[in-house]
Amino acid sequence: AFQSTHVFQNHGTLLGNNHWIWADSAYPLEPWCIPPFKKPPNGALTSNQKSFNTTLSRVRVQVEHTFAALKGRFQSLQELRHPMQNENDLQYISYWVICCVILHNMIIRFEEHQGIFGGTGSTNGWALRNQGANLISSPEPE
Secondary structure, rough: HHHHHHHHHHHHHHHOOOOOOOOOOOOOEEOOEEEOOOOOOOOOHHHHHHHHHHHHHHHHHHHHHHHHHHHHHHHOOOOOOOOOOHHHHHHHHHHHHHHHHHHHHHHHHHHHHHHHOOOOOOOOHHHHHOOOHHOOOOOOOO
């Protein structure tokens, strides 16, 4: 299924030189798609491979937390249902998400300016607590 996606078929134009996508273990290893190392049959990962997997997991957890905060703050992202049948549909959804990210960043700056970011009055803290069940608590070793 991944081979039929726009990203797979057009990675050369979507990604710049020396850029890649970090993926989970379900994705194939490609020069531009880097999943975690898998434990070989009857073998073990090297310490460098384990370290790489840990770093990759930490990045993925941060991304999951970011999505959870956005979904907690903007209920419209909870179940953004819009058909993706053409480029206009993709552009519509992209603009919707980008608008939410812009507003999120504006709220963070406002809260920082007011001295409440991260505190009990912080909407970012509320958004994270609201989505707490959806957060990944720790990386899973491969």
